[in-house]
Amino acid sequence: MRRRLLRPALLCATLWTAAVCQAQVTVLENATLIDGTGRPPVANSTVVITNGRITYAGPKAQAKVPGGAARVNVAGKFIVPGxxxxxxxxxxxxxxxxxxxxxxxxxxxxxxxxxxxxxxxxxxxxxxxxxxxxxxxxxxxxxxxxxxxxxxxxxxxxxxxxxxxxxxxxxxxxxxxxxxxxxxxxxxxxxxxxxxxxxxxxxxxxxxxxxxxxxxxxxxxxxxxxxxxxxxxxxxxxxxxxxxxxxxxxxxxxxxxxxxxxxxxxxxxxxxxxxxxxxxxxxxxxxxxxxxxxxxxxxxxxxxxxxxxxxxxxxxxxxxxxxxxxxxxxxxxxxxxxxxxxxxxxxxxxxxxxxxxxxxxxxxxxxxxxxxxxxxxxxxxxxxxxxxxxxxxxxxxxxxGASKDLGTAEAGHWADLVVTAKNPLTDINNMRTIEQVYIGGNRVR
Ligand SMILES: [Zn+2]
The missing domain is CATH 3.20.20.140 (Metal-dependent hydrolases)
Incomplete structure (x- = not known):
């Protein structure tokens, strides 16, 4: 029961009024996004993470970032799915x-x-x-x-x-x-x-x-x-x-x-x-x-x-x-x-x-x-x-059978992401330049 009450969505629905109910939003900005679909990378990207899930991943120009979001500047770096x-x-x-x-x-x-x-x-x-x-x-x-x-x-x-x-x-x-x-x-x-x-x-x-x-x-x-x-x-x-x-x-x-x-x-x-x-x-x-x-x-x-x-x-x-x-x-x-x-x-x-x-x-x-x-x-x-x-x-x-929740760095999936300093598309060993790791939007490294 206690664990459930910690879930923001439920708090919004039951305890708080909409005015004070704020989703937890983190935004990773300016990195090159390699999303795991096999598509070409997106330079100068924005990834919006809302309550742990990706709600937007793509060009910065089209991103809508809500006010109050925690913004993380990862310019010059690379975002890859976990x-x-x-x-x-x-x-x-x-x-x-x-x-x-x-x-x-x-x-x-x-x-x-x-x-x-x-x-x-x-x-x-x-x-x-x-x-x-x-x-x-x-x-x-x-x-x-x-x-x-x-x-x-x-x-x-x-x-x-x-x-x-x-x-x-x-x-x-x-x-x-x-x-x-x-x-x-x-x-x-x-x-x-x-x-x-x-x-x-x-x-x-x-x-x-x-x-x-x-x-x-x-x-x-x-x-x-x-x-x-x-x-x-x-x-x-x-x-x-x-x-x-x-x-x-x-x-x-x-x-x-x-x-x-x-x-x-x-x-x-x-x-x-x-x-x-x-x-x-x-x-x-x-x-x-x-x-x-x-x-x-x-x-x-x-x-x-x-x-x-x-x-x-x-x-x-x-x-x-x-x-x-x-x-x-x-x-x-x-x-x-x-x-x-x-x-x-x-x-x-x-x-x-x-x-x-x-x-x-x-x-x-x-x-x-x-x-x-x-x-x-x-x-x-x-x-x-x-x-x-x-x-x-x-x-x-x-x-x-987990594609609904995991896999690519696309909207809808949990934000399980890795940020590297060097480009893994030019050399996969550049994955070893890991600087940040996110699981469900929480930074774990
Ligand atoms: Zn084995």
Whole structure:
């Protein structure tokens, strides 16, 4: 009840007279606006934010700014939609340790604030959650104006009995381990009753080391989710699995195909079912081998706020590097990354829709900073800055079914915005010149 009374619209309607009822208006003026639609940028723009939502975004000449607005001069700077990360994980990792004992309100908020600090204004938590996440999501949606990244969640994902990733540290008991359609239906009922934003399934044998859930059972998950009005995203690794699931009506691939290059038959399957390459997660591959030689960016002042000094010291240590380098399997991921990059470029060129996602959150997959590395790797794959920006704004919101509220910097949407000093359209790495971040019109950086 108390939270409701804080909402300005309700105050206006019930308590105050129209004369004293003032909307909260913030105006960002004089920047170049890159709105996420893919249209050319608007130089000398005005963005009017009323009670957290954009009510105008376009040329300054046509803007009507109400009296009493708080005006922010961002001349010479660039306004870009906040990043919607379609593949993250929350709560369980602290430092470099993944354990559900870490899944506290404090740790989860710390992570959501870290994302926000790097311009990631929404994150989809992909199947590794505890009930706490549903409380946080409910609290955020009560106002629509959180002070940290917005949460979307698959809650608990599916795998087979003892399947991937239940042997990863801290992951036992997190996903549903199913072997029959009846078990699938029961779990889907629970997910539907908790109003999850999507359904997640892991389809992987971890390079032949673990049990993979059978494809026919995954198809039961996909169709059962659909019956309940839910879309399914799949962790896949292999071409054959991804193609079979696209043919089974899968909504989104939560990783790139990494064992081989996709081809015309694959693209046709994706298009026929409307399957998205929801997240390419290049930084997931990178994280497997990059620490074998401590990367230079561990000393980059843009990186350092993303982790604790202790975590940074560990990642920089010779012992950590030696441990990563000692596992020859880790080095295979250099090739998997290259294949993934070729595949995203092929899919993009063929007109298959794609979003943006990193798989950050597990140990050494650094929330906030890795989203910027992902942009860099997408550019190296051959995507233009405009394509990359659209992937995390307009496209990501569309895939989530959140286009009414989020995505582009257009009137009607929540003002989830990033202000940069340099132009990300000339070099996507200029996203690292972040100066301000807004979520629901509130400045959070
Ligand atoms: Zn993941």
């Amino acid at each position: 990043v919607i990360n379609l593949h993250g994980h929350l709560g369980a990792t602290k430092g470099l340790v993944q354990d559900n004992k870490n899944y506290t309100r404090e740790n989860t908020f710390h992570q959501l604030k870290t994302y926000a600090n790097y311009g990631v204004t929404s994150v989809v938590s992909m199947g590794s959650d505890q009930p706490l996440i549903l409380d946080i999501r409910r609290e955020q949606r009560a106002t629509g104006r959180p002070k940290e990244a917005r949460v979307f969640t698959a809650f608990r994902g599916f795998t087979g009995p003892g399947g991937y990733p239940t042997k990863a540290p801290g992951m036992k008991g997190v996903p549903y381990e199913v072997s029959t359609p009846a078990q699938v239906e029961k779990a889907l009922d629970e997910l539907a009753s908790r109003h999850v934003d999507l359904v997640k399934v892991w389809v992987d044998d971890h390079l032949g080391k673990e049990q993979k859930i059978p494809i026919p059972l995954v198809k039961v998950i996909i169709s059962g989710a659909k019956k309940r009005g839910l879309n399914t995203a799949a962790h896949i690794f292999y071409y054959d699995d991804a193609k079979a699931l696209a043919e089974g009506g899968l909504y989104g691939l939560a990783h790139s195909v990494r064992d081989k290059e996709v081809d015309a038959a694959f693209i046709a399957s994706m298009k026929k079912s409307g399957t998205w390459q929801a997240a390419a997660t290049f930084t997931r591959e990178l994280s497997m081998f990059v620490y074998a030689q401590p990367p230079q960016w561990l000393d980059d002042p843009f990186f350092t706020p993303s982790v604790s000094p202790e975590t940074r010291a560990t990642l920089k240590s010779a012992a950590y590097a030696k441990n990563v380098a000692a596992n020859p399997e880790n080095m295979l991921y250099k090739g998997f990354l290259k294949t993934a990059q070729k595949n995203l470029k092929k899919l993009a060129d063929a007109g298959v829709p794609y979003g943006f996602g990193t798989d950050t959150g597990p140990p050494a997959r650094i929330q906030g900073f890795f989203e910027h590395l992902e942009m860099q790797l997408m550019a190296e794959a051959g995507l233009t800055p405009q394509q990359i920006i659209t992937s995390w704004s307009k496209s990501a919101a569309q895939w989530l």
